[in-house]
Amino acid sequence: MQVLYKSTRGKGESVTASMAILKGLSQDGGLFVPERIPELGVPLEELAKMDYRETAYQVMSRFLTDFTEEELRTCISGAYDEKFDTEKIAPLTEASGAYFLELFHGATIAFKDMALSILPHLMTAAARKNQVKNEIVILTATSGDTGKAALAGFADVPGTRIIVFYPKHGVSPIQEKQMVTQKGKNTFVVGINGNFDDAQSAVKRMFNDKALEEELDRAGFQFSSANSINIGRLVPQIVYYVYAYGTLLREGKIQAGEEINVVVPTGNFGNILAAFYGKQMGLPIHRLICASNENKVLFDFFRTGTYDRKREFILTSSPSMDILISSNLERLIYRIAGENAEKCAQLMNSLSQGGEYTIEEEMKEQLKDFYGNFCSEGETREAISAVYYGSNYVIDPHTAVAAGVYQKYLRETGDQRPTVIASTASPYKFTRSVMSALSDRYEGLDDFALADALCALSGVKIPRAVEEIRTAPVLHDTVVDPEDMPKTVKRFLGIEA
Numbered sequence: 001m002q003v004l005y006k007s008t009r010g011k012g013e014s015v016t017a018s019m020a021i022l023k024g025l026s027q028d029g030g031l032f033v034p035e036r037i038p039e040l041g042v043p044l045e046e047l048a049k050m051d052y053r054e055t056a057y058q059v060m061s062r063f064l065t066d067f068t069e070e071e072l073r074t075c076i077s078g079a080y081d082e083k084f085d086t087e088k089i090a091p092l093t094e095a096s097g098a099y100f101l102e103l104f105h106g107a108t109i110a111f112k113d114m115a116l117s118i119l120p121h122l123m124t125a126a127a128r129k130n131q132v133k134n135e136i137v138i139l140t141a142t143s144g145d146t147g148k149a150a151l152a153g154f155a156d157v158p159g160t161r162i163i164v165f166y167p168k169h170g171v172s173p174i175q176e177k178q179m180v181t182q183k184g185k186n187t188f189v190v191g192i193n194g195n196f197d198d199a200q201s202a203v204k205r206m207f208n209d210k211a212l213e214e215e216l217d218r219a220g221f222q223f224s225s226a227n228s229i230n231i232g233r234l235v236p237q238i239v240y241y242v243y244a245y246g247t248l249l250r251e252g253k254i255q256a257g258e259e260i261n262v263v264v265p266t267g268n269f270g271n272i273l274a275a276f277y278g279k280q281m282g283l284p285i286h287r288l289i290c291a292s293n294e295n296k297v298l299f300d301f302f303r304t305g306t307y308d309r310k311r312e313f314i315l316t317s318s319p320s321m322d323i324l325i326s327s328n329l330e331r332l333i334y335r336i337a338g339e340n341a342e343k344c345a346q347l348m349n350s351l352s353q354g355g356e357y358t359i360e361e362e363m364k365e366q367l368k369d370f371y372g373n374f375c376s377e378g379e380t381r382e383a384i385s386a387v388y389y390g391s392n393y394v395i396d397p398h399t400a401v402a403a404g405v406y407q408k409y410l411r412e413t414g415d416q417r418p419t420v421i422a423s424t425a426s427p428y429k430f431t432r433s434v435m436s437a438l439s440d441r442y443e444g445l446d447d448f449a450l451a452d453a454l455c456a457l458s459g460v461k462i463p464r465a466v467e468e469i470r471t472a473p474v475l476h477d478t479v480v481d482p483e484d485m486p487k488t489v490k491r492f493l494g495i496e497a
């Protein structure tokens with residue numbers, strides 16, 4: 001049965017999956033959501049026998065119903081190949097009484113690779129399917145990891161260009177180096193004088209700017225989004241939760257039908273929303289545990305029902321979660337508002353006008369599947385140290401926020417269900433924070449010396465992504481104010497002087 005996509009805010013018509021992927025964001029500023037969540041439709045026992053690609057086909061074909069089997073399988077095999085350093089693609093490692101689902105084995109050693117390695121394939125297939133003549137311009141705001149993963153995914157893909165904006169002083173040195181050394185004739189990387197939310201808001205304004213859209217169209221371009229609001233990002237992220245369940249079955253850690261918990265270090269709410277969709281498809285997930293860092297808007301929201309972004313923006317050691325506006329939460333709000341687009345639009349409007357909204361009691365009751373908590377910077381360091389000294393396993397600060405929150409959940413609930421922790425970045429991406437959490441001994445070492453020290457300590461080989469940037473030249477050095485982003489885009493596309 002066909003699954004169509006409609007906006008969380010509008011009365012606009014429904015579109016096919018391929019159109020939703022091409023558009024990224026709906027015309028009315030809302031996010032595309034499936035009209036219904038399809039059933040997984042695979043006996044759970046069968047999951048144990050499937051490799052990553054087969055699982056991906058089973059999950060994605062339920063959602064992307066206007067793609068043929070051949071198209072989807074081609075996209076999947078083009079994405080989940082030797083770019084990943086393990087055939088398992090997303091392996092599970094048992095440590096500290098939980099299962100760490102390692103989502104960092106792709107080109108940029110962070111979980112964004114899971115979706116961004118397949119998005120360009122889905123997008124070019126979707127463009128062919130819809131007879132798109134324009135060149136597709138990917139416009140992305142990044143808090144660090146999305147940018148590089150999108151650049152790696154789209155670099156030199158024919159018919160596409162990619163422009164990435166990042167907060168000049170809000171990403172780690174390695175994250176910045178990874179981006180500004182990006183090769184590819186169709187890539188453009190720009191630092192902005194502002195934080196991630198400034199970048200994201202300006203990108204959203206460009207997407208909603210009709211005059212700009214017409215100007216681009218005349219020049220043979222159209223925008224699309226690789227941000228986690230694109231349904232083509234969200235759907236591939238459901239796959240690894242289903243795959244993790246299959247792995248637990250295969251390894252005899254659970255029985256078919258047994259419930260598990262999932263802990264997700266959260267920023268834009270895309271990763272945890274994918275787990276929620278997995279549960280809606282029929283995957284036996286008990287609690288969705290939403291872990292925040294000191295930017296704990298979501299923790300406060302789950303406790304009080306009020307989402308309030310009017311607060312200080314805190315730079316933490318888990319920069320990919322330094323976010324005050326979690327865009328993908330809108331899809332959950334829409335759902336718990338009984339799929340009432342008007343209600344959803346109202347709440348989102350009060351967020352952008354007044355900086356906050358409060359949901360009704362009725363809506364709040366539907367959040368029972370979720371548990372929210374957060375870790376301070378100190379607690380994050382303690383979690384890194386506890387997992388290493390307890391299990392000889394090194395985790396990055398984002399994953400540590402999740403591990404720390406899981407300990408709080410255990411203390412509060414005593415819930416002994418098997419638990420999967422989404423491990424969203426390799427510790428090699430955040431060596432300074434990781435090593436300083438383990439000992440004072442490493443102070444004063446440069447980033448590459450730290451990588452060598454981490455290798456000696458963990459016995460885990462230094463990933464290719466880190467080796468490469470040791471010597472790579474800087475190819476992008478543009479820095480602009482947020483107001484000047486549209487001008488910068490046009491200049492790069494050669495539209496205007």
Ligand SMILES: *Cc1c(COP(=O)(O)O)cnc(C)c1O
Nearest residue numbers: 145267268269270271320424425
């Ligand atoms: C993007 C990111 C997150 C947050 O994921 P969301 O889907 O935005 O909630 C967490 N950890 C890392 C390392 C990331 O790159």
